[in-house]
Amino acid sequence: MYWDGFKGGHNSLGQSSPSRQWYFAEGCTAWGFEEWLLLGNPESEPAEVNVFAYTDTGMAPLTSLSVPPGGRTTLRVNDCIPGSNVSLEISSSTPVIAERSMYWNSAGYRAGHSSAGVRSAGAEVWFPDGDCTDGGDSYLLLFNPTQYDWTVKVSGFMPMRALVMSEYVGVPAHRRVTVDLNKFGRDGNCNVRYSSFSLRVLKNSAGSPNVISEMCVYSPEMSGGSAHHGAIW
16 A cells, blocks of 8 residues: 555555454554554454553553444544554454554655554564664564563574573553663663664463564654564464
8 A cells, every 4th residue: 555656655464364353562642643443344244343452551442333244444543542552452243354554744754554463462473573773763562451460571683693682571461561672682781773683572481371562663764664463483
């Protein structure tokens, strides 16, 4: 999808099947971001959908909406919960397809990124593409929809090198946590600033809940960006 004479654009993977449950770790209605939730209903009956928001401070029911058979419904998240970092949980009466798009203005034109949701969390998630070179910024978004506090182990890998650092990150129950990867590992001997890198997100113990995570990478001066879910191991 492109706009403004191909100055901006984004894409996202399609889904092989619909689901009654979807999760999005990334989302923001502050700092000039505009967030949209897109729902498609391939079924022959209406889908009654409940949307829950998880912010830095807690969880709240966001809204309820209906998606007609064979139709699409679009929700502007800013209208429901402005000025927030927000993760979303979608629960539907019938299987639907869910996608999230975000837009912002940069240097006189509009930039954006889009991502499909995930159906479930993973015990181990890998992100091959992180970049903090040449003024770029990368963020790891962690989302905990459960009633239990999490601790996850985040490990960084740099080109031509083995594991260079690991940090433990706490994610309280019903919260969203943002990890600024420009600052990741800075207290140790190595960090990923000014480098391209990969990340692994691992739940801390066998009995703890699995992890919902997403990574966003932004070009210098926010001139472009991407958002993607990792590969669940």
